Amino acid sequence: MTARGPAPVGWDFWYRIWCAYVVGGTIATGVLVVVMQWGDAWNMWAALAALACLLAWSAQLAPRRNNPEAFYHRTVSRKSVTFVAGALVLFLAAAWWSPDAIAAVMVAYALIYMSLPVRPAMLVAGAVSFTPLIVSLLAHTHVPMGLAISLVAVVFNPAIGATITLAIDRGEQLAVLLRQLEGSRAEVARLSREAGSAAERARLAREIHDTLTQGFTGIATLAQAVESEFDADPVLARRHIALIEATAQENLIEARAMVEALAPPELGTGPLAESVQRRCHRLADETGIDVIVEVDSTVPQLDTGSEVVLLRAVQEALANVRKHSHADSVKVTLTRTDQGVRLSVADNGIGFDSAHTNGFGLPGLRSRAREVGATVTVTTHPSAGTQVDIVVPA
Numbered sequence: 001m002t003a004r005g006p007a008p009v010g011w012d013f014w015y016r017i018w019c020a021y022v023v024g025g026t027i028a029t030g031v032l033v034v035v036m037q038w039g040d041a042w043n044m045w046a047a048l049a050a051l052a053c054l055l056a057w058s059a060q061l062a063p064r065r066n067n068p069e070a071f072y073h074r075t076v077s078r079k080s081v082t083f084v085a086g087a088l089v090l091f092l093a094a095a096w097w098s099p100d101a102i103a104a105v106m107v108a109y110a111l112i113y114m115s116l117p118v119r120p121a122m123l124v125a126g127a128v129s130f131t132p133l134i135v136s137l138l139a140h141t142h143v144p145m146g147l148a149i150s151l152v153a154v155v156f157n158p159a160i161g162a163t164i165t166l167a168i169d170r171g172e173q174l175a176v177l178l179r180q181l182e183g184s185r186a187e188v189a190r191l192s193r194e195a196g197s198a199a200e201r202a203r204l205a206r207e208i209h210d211t212l213t214q215g216f217t218g219i220a221t222l223a224q225a226v227e228s229e230f231d232a233d234p235v236l237a238r239r240h241i242a243l244i245e246a247t248a249q250e251n252l253i254e255a256r257a258m259v260e261a262l263a264p265p266e267l268g269t270g271p272l273a274e275s276v277q278r279r280c281h282r283l284a285d286e287t288g289i290d291v292i293v294e295v296d297s298t299v300p301q302l303d304t305g306s307e308v309v310l311l312r313a314v315q316e317a318l319a320n321v322r323k324h325s326h327a328d329s330v331k332v333t334l335t336r337t338d339q340g341v342r343l344s345v346a347d348n349g350i351g352f353d354s355a356h357t358n359g360f361g362l363p364g365l366r367s368r369a370r371e372v373g374a375t376v377t378v379t380t381h382p383s384a385g386t387q388v389d390i391v392v393p394a
Helices: 011-036 041-066 068-072 078-097 099-115 118-128 131-139 143-232 234-260 272-287 304-325 361-371
Strands: 290-295 329-336 340-347 375-380 386-393
Touching (some): 011 041, 041 078, 041 099, 078 099, 078 118, 078 131, 099 118, 143 304, 272 290, 272 304, 272 329, 304 329, 304 361, 361 375, 361 386
Parallel strands (some): 290 329
Antiparallel strands (some): 329 340, 340 386, 375 386
């Protein structure tokens, strides 16, 4: 089995503990063999060789350091059975040459639990627990010690199994949680990108609708008027051509501004009141509609975002007057209130049914107003004119 990714946090800690346990237990057993078998060099060296081979054999599990899932999802396979059988043969060989090497039974436990699933491992380890007693009986020596070690091993076997099982469960849970976290992070990043793209598209659509579209509508209207005025009223025709040129220039400025920062350039050339008045005067010049503008001198200076909302509200309301209202009089007021700054655009046109409105203008205006905490109110009835009020907190 190959590694499926970097080991989860905490796995390296448990792996180091397991390695220290196996290496330390084997070395401690070797020291015990040397101390107890010093007078019998042949058996001592044979047992030490078996223990050294056991330690080398256990190195086959080293690749699992970078592949914790091989540990989490252990199976009874030919490879795992062969490894456990080889480890037990070397352990029994060391115990045969030196009964004191039976102390390595705790190392054998660790190798068994590291290789097999928990239930088969507990069965095999339980059988291995009686090895000290069997070896002492076959060697006709240290029988009481063999019995005592077997009893201790029977007691410690479940404890070691429970500890390793707990480490397995915690490590696997941590690995699963980390995979879920990585997946959640990727999903959140994807949704954030999509939401940001959608918001940016909506914002660009509002900007284009509130600037370029309305400007082009004015140009088209004036161009149609000029066609019929060339012969009947050349002076008026030249005046409308000048307006077409001025509107085209303003559209060009707006387009450049959107490319740079999507901020209306009018706000950079003077106060909000002046920008509103210019919009109103342009409507009067282009359509002949009587436009009355009233601006409260106490209107405070707002942040750029709020001023943009108010300016776009004027543009949208006046565009609707131009295209749909059939009004001959419009009143625009900009006043200071307890809630902030109020902009009101009222016409005496045909009105409309607010329950059946189509188009992007008013929904886009409401969406833009929500971004700065503003409120939009549209009062209209068929044949009763329309009034648009927007209040921006100061």
